[in-house]
Amino acid sequence: MGHKLLALLATTVIASGGAQAQEIIFAHGENPGNPRYVAAEEWAELFTACTGGEQTVNVAPSATMGDDVEMLTSVAAGVIQVTANSQGAMSQIVPEIGLIGLPFLFEEQTTAWEVLDGEIGDMLDEHAQQAGLKILGFWDNGIRHVSHVSKAVPSPSDISGMKIRTPPDQMTIDIFQALGASPAPLAFSELPTALQSGVFDGQENPLINIYTSKIHEITPFITLTGHKYESTPVVAGLAWWSGLDEETQNCALEATAEAGKLQREMSLEANDSLRPTMEAEGVTFTAADHQAYVEATASVYEKYSAEYPELVEALQSAVGQ
Template sequence: MKKILKTMSLGIMILSVSSMFLFAQGSSEAKKMTLKLGFSSPESNPWYICAEQMAEEVYEKTDGNITIELFPSEILGSDKQMAEMVKMNTLDMQIAPQGVVANYEPKLAALELPFLFDSNEAVAKLLDGPMGEELAKDLPAKGIRILAYWENGLRQTTNNVRAITTPSDFEGMKIRTPDNKMTISIFEALGANPAPLAYSELYMALSQGVFDGQENPVVNIHASKLNEVQKYLSFTNHKYEGKPFIISEETWKKLSPEYQTILSDAAKKYAVINRQMFADQDKELRADLEAKGMKLNSPDLTPFREATASVYDEWKATLGEDLINRVVNAAQGN
């Protein structure tokens, strides 16, 4: 009898240990996730380079339990479509234009007011401080969470008509813009005829003469070889564009607190690296565009600021005078 009980006890112990092993194995497998990250830029852009490095770091720090798949060049759709996919939880993450995210949180449009920032240092101080947190805090309730503010840089203007030296040079010029209300407001104030078009269609539209010009940061102009279809590059610095690194709130909730921290910290770390890459590349890319035949000029921006002052008044109804004043003060380091 004792022998039987002993055998039964041993069997129960083996069964228990086996169950624990299988449960642990099942738990480990359950933790594995593949997160899809979409964005509009090609593989030569700093976003892709930083996103690739970030994916490797997250994979290592989660012991291979989180894999991030990259989908560049609007493979999954336009920026606007991808942001809606993130909101609906059919896409996990996006490096999104702040103007697109502003469709869900209008306060973010304050970052795009014309000639708001004088330096990259001022941008970083604002976005990584209390103001950046305030602008993002209500988004999770709308299905989107900002993990960090990546960068697209100051936007410049190219065209095939003339060098831009004064606001009057924009008169009647058809300018391609992203689907962004602030950008359209700025170019309307400058006297141009702005119209939105997906970035993936830009090169073809310019080559066919559908638009006279367009506006983008230097890194995008260079990466997309717009020098092949545009003659003049004018450094108008008319608008700063951040790239919020966003995640679906539903995806965020599926992550353990440990993995949330790993992902959030990595997004912030590579936001800093991303900004520095843009700054380091800018001078080199300008020189290369000039060597390839583009005519470059840096106009006096004072009359441009004066011409777009009405944009601040126009957006007071949407953003509120108090928010605009606080963002302006924060941008100036006050």
């Protein structure tokens, strides 16, 4: 809890005659330096200030409240109130969320933000509410690339047979199965140890996640595949959300949007600026054969178009495909 927040809380308690503020938990899985970590701290200050100190926030970072799936379960159960989570984990509960990660759907992060801030985001929120979750907004988790312990993978044939860690996300698993790799899900917090022990040949993530978790030190060969985009859905428990008055609900939405601007800007800047930093630390970057990868993953669209025709069509229409 930051000094500003403590000062605000103390002032509020005094002003209200010592009344006890209500504390909520905002949990996430990232470490200091990651945009999600910074934005969560910002969210806490904004939400507390907006509620006049009637609500305070205990930010629980670095998977201290469990991995992403466990945090979502805790949110639905009311153990914690809000989580900045992962698209992959949430797709286990709300499968439609996984469609954001259709291969090569978004070539630019900014395009994804425009789509998710509009009608598509509202549609996904409706599905989430049916599962007892409320989407407050979508932060960014970047365009994803493949990193390998010993080689570049510029074409699908290079990735064939690769033991690759994925999030617990069926879409990502389907993409790498289509590419001929051997994908397996694992919690992000367990990934460095699994890579060091040789369980995997590599993994896939946006550059900022690779860097702040120091995975580039274990897998210094990064191929700029850009195979999918992922969001960071900011999710509240629907029961908690429904119990708030409209003013407090608006505080949560506004805090998510404002902290999200910071988070998105940091993520975009990192995507543009991290490459020379990582090269100086020993990373070798390689371009991918974009068209070959697109063609190799076409079957993924066939699968999901059959399962979710309206939403896939809406997403493709939104990006002009």
